[in-house]
Amino acid sequence: METKVKEDNVENLVIIGSGPAGYTAAIYAARANLQPLLVTGFNSGGIPGGQLMTTTFVENYPGFPDGVLGPELMDLMKAQAERWGTNLYESDVISIDTSKSPFELKTLEGSIKSNSIIIATGASANRLGVINEDKFWSKGISACAICDGATPQFRNEELAVIGGGDSACEEAAYLTKYGSKVHLLVRSEKLRASAAMIDRVKANSKIEIHWNTKVEKANGTDWLENVETINSHKGNVEIKVKGLFYAIGHTPNTKFLNNKIELDKKGYIACNSGRPETSIEGIFAAGDVVDSEWRQGVTAAGTGCMAALAAERWLAEKNLSKIIVRETSEPEKTLSSSSFNEEVTNEDTFNLNSEWQKGSYALRKLYHESNKPILVIFSSPSCGPCHVLKPQLKRVIKEFDGAVQGIEIDIDKDQEIAKQAGINGTPTIQLFKDKLLKKQWQGVKQRSEFKEAIQNII
Numbered sequence: 006m007e008t009k010v011k012e013d014n015v016e017n018l019v020i021i022g023s024g025p026a027g028y029t030a031a032i033y034a035a036r037a038n039l040q041p042l043l044v045t046g047f048n049s050g051g052i053p054g055g056q057l058m059t060t061t062f063v064e065n066y067p068g069f070p071d072g073v074l075g076p077e078l079m080d081l082m083k084a085q086a087e088r089w090g091t092n093l094y095e096s097d098v099i100s101i102d103t104s105k106s107p108f109e110l111k112t113l114e115g116s117i118k119s120n121s122i123i124i125a126t127g128a129s130a131n132r133l134g135v136i137n138e139d140k141f142w143s144k145g146i147s148a149c150a151i152c153d154g155a156t157p158q159f160r161n162e163e164l165a166v167i168g169g170g171d172s173a174c175e176e177a178a179y180l181t182k183y184g185s186k187v188h189l190l191v192r193s194e195k196l197r198a199s200a201a202m203i204d205r206v207k208a209n210s211k212i213e214i215h216w217n218t219k220v221e222k223a224n225g226t227d228w229l230e231n232v233e234t235i236n237s238h239k240g241n242v243e244i245k246v247k248g249l250f251y252a253i254g255h256t257p258n259t260k261f262l263n264n265k266i267e268l269d270k271k272g273y274i275a276c277n278s279g280r281p282e283t284s285i286e287g288i289f290a291a292g293d294v295v296d297s298e299w300r301q302g303v304t305a306a307g308t309g310c311m312a313a314l315a316a317e318r319w320l321a322e323k324n325l326s327k328i329i330v331r332e333t334s335e336p337e338k339t340l341s342s343s344s345f346n347e348e349v350t351n352e353d354t355f356n357l358n359s360e361w362q363k364g365s366y367a368l369r370k371l372y373h374e375s376n377k378p379i380l381v382i383f384s385s386p387s388c389g390p391c392h393v394l395k396p397q398l399k400r401v402i403k404e405f406d407g408a409v410q411g412i413e414i415d416i417d418k419d420q421e422i423a424k425q426a427g428i429n430g431t432p433t434i435q436l437f438k439d440k441l442l443k444k445q446w447q448g449v450k451q452r453s454e455f456k457e458a459i460q461n462i463i
């Protein structure tokens with residue numbers, strides 16, 4: 006959209022975090038002509054888009070009577086924030102100097118000055134630290150059933166989920182779509198999930214609940230084969246599983262604040278009940294990073310709205326806002342839809358020179374016939390990190406201006422080729438040249454990593 010660019014290098018408002026809280030704050034602040042800068046997050050506190058990028062169907066977000074995929078909901082929020090003039094900055098904030106006016110935020114790439122800040126950094130999934138956790142991480146152990154459940158290695162195998170809350174129950178139920186049986190390993194003798202969720206798990210004949218059970222060790226050779234557990238009544242019990250999924254709670258992403266802003270006993274940002282103001286004037290907080298109790302998409306969005314309105318008022322009161330003058334009152338409509346609805350390439354649509362194609366037909370053809378580097382992303386529609394990575398890879402490929410080709414393989418649809426390629430989680434990215442695998446990555450990485458690897462073989 007056309008806006009008048011702010012003249013100095015001080016932002017009106019920086020929003021940290023791109024979950025429902027951050028994007029909602031951005032939509033409100035952008036519509037108030039503040040042209041906020043939203044730092045999306047990258048590594049330290051979860052992926053851009055936040056926790057809903059790690060779930061499948063969100064059935065309780067208002068406005069979607071048939072449910073909406075979490076990553077799709079976040080794509081829509083992002084598009085709405087951008088449509089009204091939010092600038093996105095892909096990085097992690099590593100510190101804030103709250104003693105300066107304007108505030109100074111440090112990222113890995115440099116520093117940003119801003120008159121006000123909204124912290125919406127959410128919370129991250131906890132790890133357990135069982136023996137061999139690192140060895141089998143992504144080789145059977147995962148913190149995201151929803152992202153990795155469709156992996157071929159888990160199909161028709163016994164799987165386990167650790168935890169006793171809503172996430173654990175949801176993940177156990179979800180995994181019954183893929184595994185032959187799911188063991189739910191619960192530390193105590195009761196579940197902490199909602200009554201409806203408990204009923205759902207208990208009614209599912211493919212789920213076996215193991216009470217009073219703690220996982221000690223993961224075993225296997227190249228892939229997880231069993232877990233050693235200690236049951237307070239039965240002693241040591243070995244359970245044969247090919248997948249172990251953690252669903253053991255979250256830690257608020259407040260470490261980077263370095264205690265410069267008051268936190269509560271659990272490490273969440275301390276705000277007065279129902280208010281977005283933090284202990285520092287001009288800095289506001291929203292979403293799960295302030296909320297250890299409700300922690301829902303819609304509550305995060307609600308507090309994001311409150312934080313933006315409070316920041317707008319505060320900036321006006323202090324006479325600090327530089328209002329952006331729009332050239333048109335109504336920005337252009339977004340044409341956003343899920344990028345996963347792209348057509349699969351077939352015999353008729355295949356093009357040897359195309360920059361981006363989809364599916365195993367295109368992969369096989371390019372593998373044999375192309376003399377250019379080929380970047381393949383193995384993804385699945387419910388995998389949030391795939392939604393983050395795909396546009397990044399497309400940008401990388403565009404920058405090489407036809408010298409590199411990209412292919413997307415949806416592992417749900419192309420299971421055979423995913424199995425042949427040894428894919429054990431999404432997103433996995435493979436770089437080929439002359440039929441040789443040159444490099445492989447798993448998870449979201451910086452664009453520069455892909456560019457460097459391509460440059461080395463071009």
Ligand SMILES: Cc1cc2nc3c(=O)[nH]c(=O)nc-3n(C[C@H](O)[C@H](O)[C@H](O)COP(=O)(O)OP(=O)(O)OC[C@H]3O[C@@H](n4cnc5c(N)ncnc54)[C@H](O)[C@@H]3O)c2cc1C
Pocket residue numbers: 021022023024025026027044045046047048049050051052053054055056057059060062063064065066096097098099125126127128151172258261291292293294300301302303305
């Ligand atoms: C598996 C699962 C299923 C769920 N299902 C539902 C559901 O069906 N319905 C529902 O309403 N809720 C659901 N939730 C809860 C919901 O996802 C959260 O309540 C909501 O996402 C919180 O939003 P948020 O914006 O506060 O934080 P988050 O979504 O956690 O987003 C935090 C953002 O901050 C960024 N960040 C962190 N640290 C930094 C930093 N240092 N610098 C820059 N950026 C940073 C992260 O990258 C991320 O973008 C689910 C959660 C999980 C885990």
